Amino acid sequence: MVRTDHSIGVASMPCSILIVEECRLVCGALRGALSCCSWVGLVSCAATPAEAIEVSSAYRPEIVLLSMRTKDPAACVAALRQSNCADRIIAVSVADTEEKIIACAELGVAGMLPTTGSLEDLEMIVASVMRGETVCSPRVTGVLLRRVTAWPRSRRSCPPIRKVA
Secondary structure, rough: OEEEEEOOOOOOOOEEEEEEEHHHHHHHHHHHHHHHHOEEEEEEEOOOOHHHHHHHHHHOOOOOEOOOOOOOHHHHHHHHHHOOOOOEEEEEEEEOHHHHHHHHHHHOOOOOOOOOOHHHHHHHHHHHHHOOOOOOOOOHHHHHHHHHHHHHHHHOOOOOOOOOO
């Protein structure tokens, strides 16, 4: 389990990570970059949902980094959740469009790393996800709040707002 120094938000113990990315070259490059980070422990790769389940069943990663460039990220998230192999899924390579941001949120991911994100950004996202939180840009926050506001009140889980006299 990763412990986090809440004052600075960086992981203080290595975190095990599974990268789900169809392109073996990209997966290998990210694996190599992560292997040089002190906050990362075991890093494994998978190219398909079936391979992701197999690897996560064997190694039980604390974090799954799911490339949104995969053919069917929704099927991959569903398969990982159904197999009880991964609770903390971070979508990576998220395009900075409202449609893609909302699609990731609707998948139920724990965090999002945009296509412009860096290793430092990923470290901050992983640390926050390990604490049961998430970090997102003001743009992502705005997109998500507008989406929730647009839902009919009947879909929202909170009670209606009452005027205070």
